Amino acid sequence: MSADTIHPEPGETRRDFLYLTAAAMGVVGTGVTLWPFIDSMNPAADTLALSTVEVDLAPVEVGQAITVTWRGKPVFIRHRTAEEIDAADKVEVAALRDPETDAMRVKKAEWLVMIGICTHLGCVPLGQKKGENKGEFGGWFCPCHGSQYDTSGRIRKGPAPKNLEVPKYEFLSDTHIRIG
Amino acid sequence: MKRVSGLLLATCLAFSGPVFAADVSGKASAAGEQSIAADAAPAGEAPAAGGEESTLQAGASESAAEGDVPAAVESPAASHEAGGHVPAMKWSFDGPFGTYDRASLQRGFQVYTQVCSACHSMNRLSYRNLTALGYSEAEVKAIAASHNVQDGPNDEGEMFDRPGLPSDHFVSPFPNVKAAAAANNGAAPPDLSLMAKARHGGASYIYGILTGYAEPPAGQTLLPGQHWNAVMPGNVIAMPQPIQDGQVAYEDGSPQTVDQYAKDVAAFLTWAAEPHMEDRKRTGLKALIFLLVFSGIMYGVKKKIWRDIHH
Amino acid sequence: MASGPRAEFSNPVVNWIDERLPVFTLVKREYGVFPTPKNFNYFWNFGAIAMVMLVTMILTGIFLAMNYAPNATLAFGSVEHIMRDVNWGWMIRYLHMNGASFFFLAVYIHIFRGMYYGSYKKPRELLWILGVLIYLLMMATAFMGYTLPWSQMGGWAATVITNLFSAIPLVGNALVSLLWGGFSVDNPTLNRFFALHYLLPFVIFGVVFVHVWALHVSGSNNPLGIDVKGPQDTVPFHPYYTMKDTFGLCVFLMVYVAVSFFAPNMLAHPDHFVEFDPMKTPPHIVPEWYFLPFYAILRSITFGVNAYVGAGLAVLAAAMIPLYCRKLDLDAWLGRMIGIAAAGGAIFMLGYLSQYEKSSGGHMLSLPLAEIVAVNAKFGGVLAMFGAVAILFVLPWLDTHPVRSARFRPAFRAALLLLVVDFFVLGYLGAQVPTNMLTIIGQLCTAYYFGFFLVILPFLSRKEVALPLPASINDAVMQQNVRGA
Numbered sequence: 001m002s003a004d005t006i007h008p009e010p011g012e013t014r015r016d017f018l019y020l021t022a023a024a025m026g027v028v029g030t031g032v033t034l035w036p037f038i039d040s041m042n043p044a045a046d047t048l049a050l051s052t053v054e055v056d057l058a059p060v061e062v063g064q065a066i067t068v069t070w071r072g073k074p075v076f077i078r079h080r081t082a083e084e085i086d087a088a089d090k091v092e093v094a095a096l097r098d099p100e101t102d103a104m105r106v107k108k109a110e111w112l113v114m115i116g117i118c119t120h121l122g123c124v125p126l127g128q129k130k131g132e133n134k135g136e137f138g139g140w141f142c143p144c145h146g147s148q149y150d151t152s153g154r155i156r157k158g159p160a161p162k163n164l165e166v167p168k169y170e171f172l173s174d175t176h177i178r179i180g
Numbered sequence: 181m182k183r184v185s186g187l188l189l190a191t192c193l194a195f196s197g198p199v200f201a202a203d204v205s206g207k208a209s210a211a212g213e214q215s216i217a218a219d220a221a222p223a224g225e226a227p228a229a230g231g232e233e234s235t236l237q238a239g240a241s242e243s244a245a246e247g248d249v250p251a252a253v254e255s256p257a258a259s260h261e262a263g264g265h266v267p268a269m270k271w272s273f274d275g276p277f278g279t280y281d282r283a284s285l286q287r288g289f290q291v292y293t294q295v296c297s298a299c300h301s302m303n304r305l306s307y308r309n310l311t312a313l314g315y316s317e318a319e320v321k322a323i324a325a326s327h328n329v330q331d332g333p334n335d336e337g338e339m340f341d342r343p344g345l346p347s348d349h350f351v352s353p354f355p356n357v358k359a360a361a362a363a364n365n366g367a368a369p370p371d372l373s374l375m376a377k378a379r380h381g382g383a384s385y386i387y388g389i390l391t392g393y394a395e396p397p398a399g400q401t402l403l404p405g406q407h408w409n410a411v412m413p414g415n416v417i418a419m420p421q422p423i424q425d426g427q428v429a430y431e432d433g434s435p436q437t438v439d440q441y442a443k444d445v446a447a448f449l450t451w452a453a454e455p456h457m458e459d460r461k462r463t464g465l466k467a468l469i470f471l472l473v474f475s476g477i478m479y480g481v482k483k484k485i486w487r488d489i490h491h
Numbered sequence: 492m493a494s495g496p497r498a499e500f501s502n503p504v505v506n507w508i509d510e511r512l513p514v515f516t517l518v519k520r521e522y523g524v525f526p527t528p529k530n531f532n533y534f535w536n537f538g539a540i541a542m543v544m545l546v547t548m549i550l551t552g553i554f555l556a557m558n559y560a561p562n563a564t565l566a567f568g569s570v571e572h573i574m575r576d577v578n579w580g581w582m583i584r585y586l587h588m589n590g591a592s593f594f595f596l597a598v599y600i601h602i603f604r605g606m607y608y609g610s611y612k613k614p615r616e617l618l619w620i621l622g623v624l625i626y627l628l629m630m631a632t633a634f635m636g637y638t639l640p641w642s643q644m645g646g647w648a649a650t651v652i653t654n655l656f657s658a659i660p661l662v663g664n665a666l667v668s669l670l671w672g673g674f675s676v677d678n679p680t681l682n683r684f685f686a687l688h689y690l691l692p693f694v695i696f697g698v699v700f701v702h703v704w705a706l707h708v709s710g711s712n713n714p715l716g717i718d719v720k721g722p723q724d725t726v727p728f729h730p731y732y733t734m735k736d737t738f739g740l741c742v743f744l745m746v747y748v749a750v751s752f753f754a755p756n757m758l759a760h761p762d763h764f765v766e767f768d769p770m771k772t773p774p775h776i777v778p779e780w781y782f783l784p785f786y787a788i789l790r791s792i793t794f795g796v797n798a799y800v801g802a803g804l805a806v807l808a809a810a811m812i813p814l815y816c817r818k819l820d821l822d823a824w825l826g827r828m829i830g831i832a833a834a835g836g837a838i839f840m841l842g843y844l845s846q847y848e849k850s851s852g853g854h855m856l857s858l859p860l861a862e863i864v865a866v867n868a869k870f871g872g873v874l875a876m877f878g879a880v881a882i883l884f885v886l887p888w889l890d891t892h893p894v895r896s897a898r899f900r901p902a903f904r905a906a907l908l909l910l911v912v913d914f915f916v917l918g919y920l921g922a923q924v925p926t927n928m929l930t931i932i933g934q935l936c937t938a939y940y941f942g943f944f945l946v947i948l949p950f951l952s953r954k955e956v957a958l959p960l961p962a963s964i965n966d967a968v969m970q971q972n973v974r975g976a
Contacts, residue, residue, distance in 0.1 A: 370765075464752020468745060472745065475738060475742055478738035485735075486731060
C-alpha cells in the first residue's frame with residue numbers, strides 16, 4: 001500500500017468495519033449466486049414427476065408376478081400364494097445372512113414388492129415369469145453369480161450380501177399401490 | 181481536410197442530387213403500392229391464396245438460400261408492420277411487480293380446453309404444471325386422466341391408449357403438423373405454448389386477435405377461408421372467429437363475453453409461455469436490492485481508500 | 492514473464508507452493524503492487540468488467556450445456572426443458588442470453604476507450620491487435636451460439652451468414668457446403684456449431700491471458716495519454732483499482748440484472764420463440780444488435796465493381812498516395828490531391844449511377860460496358876463487412892500522430908465522435924427494412940466509416956497540431972487543469 005494511506009487515525013475502526021462488511025457481502029453474494037447453478041444439477045421437474053409410479057394390482061392373479069419400471073429400475077411385484085407366504089414365515093431368521101422377518105418386508109402378506117436388482121453386482125434375477133428358474137427356495141435366482149433368494153426376497157445362498165431391497169411404497173387402495 | 185471533403189461531397193451531389201431527388205419522389209408512390217400488394221399475401225397465418233403465397237415464400241426462401249440479404253422488394257416484410265395494430269392493454273402481470281391472477285389463468289385454461297384445444301396443441305406444457313394455477317394434486321390428476329394418451333409399444337408390440345398422467349404433456353389434437361395443416365385449409369394452427377412470446381405485443385396481441393374480428397372494409401374482398409381481423413398483420417387471418425359470447429360457462433360469475441374470454445386466454449397463454457415469471461421478478465428484486473446495497477458499500481470503500489490520493 | 496525475486500509470505504502453505512510454483516508472487520506483482528496510473532476514469536473499468544462477463548458466460552454456458560441437446564429435432568425442446576423444468580434453468584438461460592449483449596456492451600465501451608485515448612499506439616500495438624482478435628472470436632462465438640436454440644431467427648441467421656461465403660469466387664460454393672456439412676443448414680451444421688461454440692470461449696480466454704500479459708509489459712495508458720514519469724504518477728493496483736473496479740462492476744451488474752430479470756426478452760425477436768422451419772423464411776431476418784452496424788455495411792454495397800467504379804476507386808486511391816508516402820510533402824501535394832480525388836469521386840459516381848436501379852426499372856445512367864462487373868455486389872458486401880472489422884487491426888499504422896489522447900487532439904476527437912454517431916446510425920439502419928433512402932444513408936455512413944480510417948486518420952497524423960501536453964500525470968492532477976474528456 002502506498003504511504004498515502006497508512007496513517008493511523010480515530011476513524012480506523014469504522015473503516016475496518018466497512019471493509020469487513022464489504023468482504024462479507026462479497027462472499028455471501030458469490031455463494032448465493034453459485035447455489036442455483038449447483039441446484040440446476042439436481043433432478044429437473046420432469047424427472048421428479050416420474051419419481052413415483054402407480055400400479056394397478058387388480059389384474060395380477062395369485063401366483064402371478066409383474067415387473068414395472070420405476071426410476072429406471074425394475075420392480076418385482078409378486079402376488080404370493082399361501083404356500084409361499086407360509087414358507088417365508090417358517091424360515092429361521094437368525095440364521096439368515098441379512099436377518100429380516102417376512103413381516104418386516106411386506107405391508108400386506110400376499111403382495112411382495114421389491115427392487116429387482118441383485119444386491120451382489122446388479123444383475124436382474126430370474127423368477128418373475130412362469131418357467132424361469134426360481135432357485136432352490138422358490139423365490140428368485142440370479143444367473144450372473146448364482147445368488148438365490150427365497151419367497152420373501154431374502155438372500156439364502158450365493159454371493160449377494162443383502163436381501164432384495166424393498167422400496168418405499170404405499171397402498172392407495174386394496175388394489176392400487178404407489179411406489180416412491 | 182475540410183476542402184477535400186467539401187469538394188468530394190460537392191462533386192457527388194452535383195452528379196447525383198437532382199437525379200436522386202427525382203427518383204426518390206417517384207419511388208414514394210411505388211413503395212406505397214408495393215406494401216399494399218404485399219399485404220394481400222403475408223407470410224403469416226393466411227392460407228395459400230392459390231399458389232401465390234407459396235410462390236412468394238419459395239421466392240423468399242430461394243433468395244435467402246442464394247445468400248442475397250433480404251431486401252424490401254423480395255420479402256413480404258412491408259406487411260410486417262402494416263395492418264396490425266396491437267391494442268394497449270393493462271395486465272396484472274405487467275411491470276416489475278406484476279403477478280398472475282390465478283382465477284383468470286384458470287378461466288383461460290378452461291377456455292383453452294373447451295374451445296382452442298380442438299385445433300391448437302400446447303405440447304410444451306405438462307398437466308402437472310397446472311398446479312401452479314391453484315389446482316390441487318387430485319384435480320390435476322383428474323384433468324390429466326380426462327385425456328387419452330398414446331403409449332406403448334406393449335408386450336405385443338402394439339401402441340395403445342391410456343388415460344393421461346400428470347407427467348404427460350398436453351395431448352395434441354393432431355398427430356403431427358402435416359395432419360393439422362391438412363385439416364385446416366393448408367394452414368396448421370400453431371402450437372400455443374410460446375405464442376405470447378412469439379408475437380410482438382404478447383398478451384395484448386392475443387387479446388386483440390380474439391376481439392379484432394370484423395367485416396372487411398369496403399372494396400376488400402376475401403377469398404374463401406380468409407377472415408378480416410384488425411390486429412392481424414396484413415389484416416387477413418385463416419382462423420375464423422373462434423369464440424362467441426356465452427360459449428364457455430364460467431363458474432365464478434365472471435362475464436361470459438368474448439372480451440372476458442380473450443383476456444383470460446391471453447393471461448393463460450402468457451403464463452404458459454413464462455411459468456416462472458413471478459419467480460423471476462422476485463429473484464430479480466432480491467438481486468437488485470443486494471447489488472444496490474453492495475454498490476453503496478463498495479462506493480464507500482473506494483472513497484475511503486482513495487481519500488488521500490490526489491487524482 | 493521473467494521471474495523476479497520471490498515474495499515472502501507468512502503463511503507456510505502459501506510459501507511452500509510459491510517456492511515450487513511462484514503463482515502467489517506473480518499475483519502479488521501483477522495484481523497487487525503493479526504500478527497503475529492514478530488518473531484513470533471509469534472507462535478503464537470495462538476491461539475488468541469484460542473479463543467478469545467472459546467468466547459469467549462460460550459458467551452459465553457450461554450449466555446450460557448439461558441440459559441442452561445439440562440435435563436438430565431436440566434442440567428447441569431442450570431449451571424449453573431448461574426454461575421450464577430444470578431448477579433455475581430459466582435464470583441460467585436468461586443470464587446467458589443477456590450476458591452476451593452485456594459482454595459486447597462492455598467490449599464496445601472498452602474499444603471506444605482505446606480509440607479515444609490512443610491506447611493502440613506505440614508501444615501497445617500488439618495489445619490492440621490481440622484485442623481485435625478477441626473481438627473477432629467473440630463475434631464468431633456469438634453467431635454460433637445464436638443458432639443453437641434452432642429457432643426461426645437462429646436457423647435463418649445461420650443460413651444467411653453462411654451463404655455469404657458463396658460470394659467468394661471459385662471456392663465459394665464448396666466452402667459453404669463444407670461449413671454446412673450438407674446442402675443446407677441442418678443437423679450437421681448445428682452439431683458443429685455447438686462443438687465450436689463450446690470451444691471458442693476457451694480460446695478467447697487464452698487470448699485474453701496474452702492480452703493482459705501484453706498490457707503488463709507496457710503498463711496501462713491513461714486519460715492524458717502521456718507516459719508515467721515516476722511513482723508519483725501511480726498507485727498500486729490493489730487496493731486502489733481492485734476496489735474501484737469492484738464498485739464499477741456492481742453498477743454494471745445492476746443494469747445486467749435489471750435487464751435479465753425484468754426485461755429478459757427486450758433484445759430478443761419474437762421469431763426466436765418459433766421453431767426453425769427451413770421452408771418458411773421469416774419476414775424480418777435481423778442479427779443481434781451488436782452485429783447491426785456491420786450488417787448495414789454489408790447491405791450498403793448494392794453495386795458491383797464495374798469499369799467505372801473500379802477506375803474511380805483506383806483514382807481515389809492514387810489521390811491518397813501522398814497521405815501515406817512520407818517522402819512526399821503533403822502541403823505541396825494537397826491541391827493536386829483534392830483535384831484527383833474529385834475526379835476519382837466523379838468517375839466512381841458514374842459507375843454507381845450506372846448500376847443504380849430506378850423504381851421505374853432500368854439504371855439511372857446508361858454507360859457502355861457498365862454491366863461487366865469484376866466483383867459483384869454480394870461479394871463486395873462481404874468484403875466491406877469483413878473489411879470493416881479487419882481495418883481495426885491496422886489502426887496503429889493508420890493513426891501515427893505522436894499525441895495519444897483525444898483530449899489534446901480536437902480535430903481527431905471530433906472525427907472520432909462523429910464515427911461513434913456513424914456507428915450508431917449504421918446500427919439503426921441494420922435493423923430496418925432497406926428502402927432506397929435508407930440505403931443511401933447507409934452508403935454515406937459506410938463511406939464515412941472507411942474514410943475515417945483510411946483518409947482522416949493518416950491526414951490528421953501529419954497535419955493536426957495538438958494542444959500542449961502536461962509535463963506529467965502528477966503535474967496535471969495537481970494543477971487540475973484538465974477538465975472533461
